[in-house]
Amino acid sequence: MPEQIWRYIPPIEADGKTQMAIDEWLLDQHLAGKMPSVLRFYTWQPVAISLGYHQRKYPKSWHDLTYQGEKIEVVRRPSGGRAVLHQGDLTYAIITSDMEGDRCQKYKRLCEFLIAGFRELGVELHYGDRQRNYTHYDNCFRTHTSADLVTNEDYKLIGSAQLRRKNAILQHGSIRLNSDPALYKAVFSDQYDAPTVPLQLSHESLIQHFLDNGQSLWRNKLLAMPLKDQEWQSINVMLDITKTIF
Numbered sequence: 001m002p003e004q005i006w007r008y009i010p011p012i013e014a015d016g017k018t019q020m021a022i023d024e025w026l027l028d029q030h031l032a033g034k035m036p037s038v039l040r041f042y043t044w045q046p047v048a049i050s051l052g053y054h055q056r057k058y059p060k061s062w063h064d065l066t067y068q069g070e071k072i073e074v075v076r077r078p079s080g081g082r083a084v085l086h087q088g089d090l091t092y093a094i095i096t097s098d099m100e101g102d103r104c105q106k107y108k109r110l111c112e113f114l115i116a117g118f119r120e121l122g123v124e125l126h127y128g129d130r131q132r133n134y135t136h137y138d139n140c141f142r143t144h145t146s147a148d149l150v151t152n153e154d155y156k157l158i159g160s161a162q163l164r165r166k167n168a169i170l171q172h173g174s175i176r177l178n179s180d181p182a183l184y185k186a187v188f189s190d191q192y193d194a195p196t197v198p199l200q201l202s203h204e205s206l207i208q209h210f211l212d213n214g215q216s217l218w219r220n221k222l223l224a225m226p227l228k229d230q231e232w233q234s235i236n237v238m239l240d241i242t243k244t245i246f
Helices: 016-031 060-064 103-120 181-188 203-218 229-241
Strands: 004-014 038-044 048-051 073-076 084-086 089-096 125-127 148-151 156-165 168-176 220-224
Touching (some): 004 016, 016 089, 016 168, 016 229, 089 103, 089 203, 103 203
Parallel strands (some): 004 038
Antiparallel strands (some): 048 084, 156 168
């Protein structure tokens, strides 16, 4: 079987509205046959809170929050799940239609590179428990489900969500690394559960572990291709018409 070529988009730092528009635009392009499978990582600037697509109830006071002198954005993801605070985290996104199996099998196949990457760094991850009260909380990281990756100490390290259109998948997720406990408490009124594993790692180091394991496990080749000017123009058109941000 010939080696599949996936596009790797080097890390982008941008506001939440832009990041969500990029993910959705990539999915649209992939569905149209104009884009191969894609892997990318990104960070949020300014700090943002992303809501799940169907999450309608949340504290309206979030719109008045600031962090280090900048207003915290509230954006809506095209995928499901609960609210995520994007500060001190690293987000990954995968767009593909090359995975076989049912929804659960595809999800686990896409998570393999995260589990393997952290294992190399001495951090063991397993899938969370399906908890019935998940939707009772505003905060995605307040509890965990079988769609999350948790340490042996029950610390939820990675929360992920999917959007499926026809035969294609957009899966993206937040990897909690260096969250500010005071901000976390201000947003969710919860005490921040500090990790019990050494997570003081650079994004570059983490990403390289993920890239190496992704290519090995998925048996593909990742070609680094930043977004081109013409692609940014198309994404900006989507930004003009999207309702991602309030």
